[in-house]
Amino acid sequence: MNILSKLERKFGKYAIPNLMYYIVILYAAGMMLQMFAPQVYIQYLMLDASAILRGQIWRVITFLMWPSSGDPFINVLVIYCYFNLGRNLEYVWGSFRFNLYFFMGILGHVLAALVIYLLFGMVYPLTADYLNFSLFFAFAATFPEAKFLLFFVIPMKAKWLALFDGAYFVYGLIFGGAAARIAIAMSLLNFILYFAMSRGGKFNPKEIRRKQQFKAQVNQAVKAAKANGRHRCAVCGRTDVDAPDLVFRYCSKCEGDYEYCQDHLYTHQHVTKGGMDPRQAKRSE
16 A cells, blocks of 8 residues: 555545635636736735745635736636646546645645745745646646647647646756746646655556546446346347336246246246247247
8 A cells, every 4th residue: 555545544534525616716716816906916815935924824825816827718728728637637536636636736836935935035926837737747647648739729649748848847947047946846846746656556647547448448338238228038038228117037947047027927938958938949049
């Protein structure tokens, strides 16, 4: 049992289900602030390490509100995209593991802001952008073959988009200033830590993909079973799909698993080792 499984057994009951619904509400409120009262965010809600050290603890959450773009249309698309990414991750991982990943990302942002402030005496204006990127990296690691439309036209798999995004961060780490390097490294630390802790467990990407394939096969088999019916009369061949009101029973005197509808339960010839009902034999041909 890996460390994530141990944590889930002990603290899983405290997880917030459907976390992305609450995050989307924060994002939507941030869009309103950006359009009508941006100064409110800057003065009271942004990730200001000096203000946090003075006791304004709410900033460790409210900094998420600021949108990625100044264009409302782009912001709506971004919110919709990351909402779906988060919902899919929570569906596969479970609420606790998704909560842990998301809040580890928030903690990384807060620690980055504090470290930069303590080292350089500056307020580094981190928003939720790096956190959203970490969600996408997690999604690409879990669903590498999922396809996105780049520029709404070009289909591209998640794993290749993640490589492009990763190259952007590597560029920032190499050519950015010291504060930028700290911000990038600590803000994406949740991605590295999470998958390091889940390595070898049932929630690592390879195991998740294997389970997805198995689940798809099971669902296909269930659909086929429903289409063909769960019950079938050995004499007339009618099923519970053909006649939902029919009653089906197994015959205790027949040798083998023979099921009959209510019309043939007492009129059929019992199947024994010596042979079967001629009507059944004719049907089996």
